[in-house]
Amino acid sequence: MSEKGKVVVKALVTGGAASGGPPIGPAVGPTGINIKDVVDAVNEKTMLFKGLTVPVRILCDPETKEFEIFVETPSTASLLLKELGVEKGSQNCGEDKIGDLSLDQVINVANAKKDLFLDKTFKACVKTVLGTALSIGATVEGEDPRNVQQAVEDGEYDDKIKEVA
Numbered sequence: 424m425s426e427k428g429k430v431v432v433k434a435l436v437t438g439g440a441a442s443g444g445p446p447i448g449p450a451v452g453p454t455g456i457n458i459k460d461v462v463d464a465v466n467e468k469t470m471l472f473k474g475l476t477v478p479v480r481i482l483c484d485p486e487t488k489e490f491e492i493f494v495e496t497p498s499t500a501s502l503l504l505k506e507l508g509v510e511k512g513s514q515n516c517g518e519d520k521i522g523d524l525s526l527d528q529v530i531n532v533a534n535a536k537k538d539l540f541l542d543k544t545f546k547a548c549v550k551t552v553l554g555t556a557l558s559i560g561a562t563v564e565g566e567d568p569r570n571v572q573q574a575v576e577d578g579e580y581d582d583k584i585k586e587v588a
Contacts, residue, residue, distance in 0.1 A: 430454050432481040438472030438497075441465040447481070454485040461490055468494045475501045496539055499555040502532045513560025521560045526571065526583060529553060529563055546584050550575055 430453075434446040441447055443458045451461050461481060469477045478495035497505075500512060507522035533540075533548040542548045550572050557568040564571060574580060 428484070428486070430483040430485060432483060434479055434481070435476050436465060436469060436479055438469040438475045438477045439466050440473075441469065441479075451481065451483060451490075454483040454488075456483050456485070456488050456490050461492070464490070464492050468492050472497055475505055496536060499532060499536055499552055500559050502535060503528075503552070503556055503559055503561060506532065507561060512558070516558055516560035519560055520562055523562045523565055524556055526564055526580060529556065529571075530584060546575060546581075549584055 430450075432447065432450040434441075434450065436447070441462050443462050447462060447465065448458050451458050461483075465479055465481070469479065472494075475497045477497050480493040480495070482491040482493070484490065503524065504510065504512065506524060506528040509521050513519040513521045529552050530549060533545065533552045536552070537545060537548045540548045540551055542551055553563060553568040553572045553575070556563055562568065575584065
């Protein structure tokens with residue numbers, strides 16, 4: 424389906440819990456496409472990200488009443504918050520810590536995001552995720568994420584951080 428003559432709907436939905444209300448319903452409704460079909464398809468495709476805010480793009484063809492759904496990856500911060508089991512980051516990340524991540528959790532998030540990052544190496548991806556951990560107010564292995572970034576840079580975790588093809 425090419426985008427010519429199509430309606431593109433971009434929305435942020437909660438994984439597995441989209442509804443026919445805003446933002447999907449009012450945007451898809453004018454195309455004449457069955458909103459329930461779209462919502463069911465969005466929920467099916469975002470179930471993996473249950474509870475997370477997920478960006479989706481819905482390509483609608485008002486003529487044929489067909490649609491395609493493209494699910495984007497949740498933000499790095501959302502993935503880290505899910506790992507911590509908390510809803511939102513710290514208001515004052517320098518003072519108030521919301522939880523402690525293991526390096527393995529950071530590596531898992533880096534793996535999920537590696538194709539979207541512009542970093543040249545997986546090690547650089549891990550350091551980027553560590554920076555996000557700092558900004559949401561998390562510690563990593565009980566340490567300030569900046570200290571862990573330096574340890575990663577110095578090669579202390581090379582055994583854990585294998586370059587991923």
